[in-house]
Amino acid sequence: MPLTLKLLMILFFLYLLLNASSFQFRQGNITSSGTEDGGAKANSCSKIPPSLADAIVHYATSKITPQQTIDEVSVTAEVLRQRSPCNFLVFGLGHDSLMWSALNHGGRTVFLEEDEKWIETMRRRLPTTVEVQRVVYDTRVSEAGQLLELRRQRLCTAVGDPRRSKCPRLALRELPAVVYEVEWDVIMVDAPTGYHARAPGRMSAIYTAGMAARWREKGETDVMVHDVDRSVEDEFSKAFLCQGYMKRQEGRLRHFTIPSQRPNDGVDVPFCP
Numbered sequence: 501m502p503l504t505l506k507l508l509m510i511l512f513f514l515y516l517l518l519n520a521s522s523f524q525f526r527q528g529n530i531t532s533s534g535t536e537d538g539g540a541k542a543n544s545c546s547k548i549p550p551s552l553a554d555a556i557v558h559y560a561t562s563k564i565t566p567q568q569t570i571d572e573v574s575v576t577a578e579v580l581r582q583r584s585p586c587n588f589l590v591f592g593l594g595h596d597s598l599m600w601s602a603l604n605h606g607g608r609t610v611f612l613e614e615d616e617k618w619i620e621t622m623r624r625r626l627p628t629t630v631e632v633q634r635v636v637y638d639t640r641v642s643e644a645g646q647l648l649e650l651r652r653q654r655l656c657t658a659v660g661d662p663r664r665s666k667c668p669r670l671a672l673r674e675l676p677a678v679v680y681e682v683e684w685d686v687i688m689v690d691a692p693t694g695y696h697a698r699a700p701g702r703m704s705a706i707y708t709a710g711m712a713a714r715w716r717e718k719g720e721t722d723v724m725v726h727d728v729d730r731s732v733e734d735e736f737s738k739a740f741l742c743q744g745y746m747k748r749q750e751g752r753l754r755h756f757t758i759p760s761q762r763p764n765d766g767v768d769v770p771f772c773p
Contacts, residue, residue, distance in 0.1 A: 572753040592691025633676040637700035657771040672708040690726040706736040713758035744773035
């Protein structure tokens with residue numbers, strides 16, 4: 501890992517830690533100032549949260565650079581700063597996974613990964629607290645053009661329970677149960693493999709992320725898509741997450757905020773604004 505990037509990541513985690521400690525210190529002062537005997541209680545030192553401690557040690561000693569740049573990471577980090585602890589779903593397991601878990605300290609972060617051997621490799625490197633689920637994809641990048649045309653079919657833009665989708669060629673209906681049972685506040689699509697014709701591609705992952713966001717009971721879901729310099733990620737994020745919901749793009753990362761669109765009293769909400 502380049503020295504500059506390593507230092508930036510360590511400083512970033514220390515910044516989070518110092519902010520948390522400062523907040524706890526102020527809370528301690530407020531609590532102790534009202535004691536009956538008028539004395540000031542000594543503030544006890546707070547331990548570093550295990551997720552942050554693991555992340556600092558991991559990245560301080562690692563020689564591997566995460567796939568995303570510091571500018572791209574900052575987009576999701578800012579969203580998590582506002583929303584954590586929250587439910588965070590990540591398509592992909594990689595060298596940045598421990599960082600995402602740490603940034604969502606106190607929340608639930610679940611990683612979906614296709615490669616069983618890679619899962620075993622990463623499990624040896626990551627703490628057991630990192631939650632990983634194996635998934636299987638049945639699409640191919642070579643099918644992207646045909647799948648993109650499904651945006652014109654009403655059944656593929658009707659908002660409904662993703663596990664009962666009437667658009668089976670695009671929807672991922674065989675994911676682990678937790679994916680459908682939890683309302684996700686933040687979703688990142690940084691997998692599956694999508695850089696050659698026979699790879700699964702991210703068509704279904706992007707589509708399913710958008711439908712899960714729309715199906716939540718209320719509120720909004722922040723969805724991140726990485727590698728939008730590639731045609732699949734670019735075209736499918738615009739088509740199924742909608743340009744009108746795009747908040748920001750930094751480098752190869754695109755950020756969308758999608759509101760709940762559950763049918764309400766027969767009102768048909770437009771798929772895209």
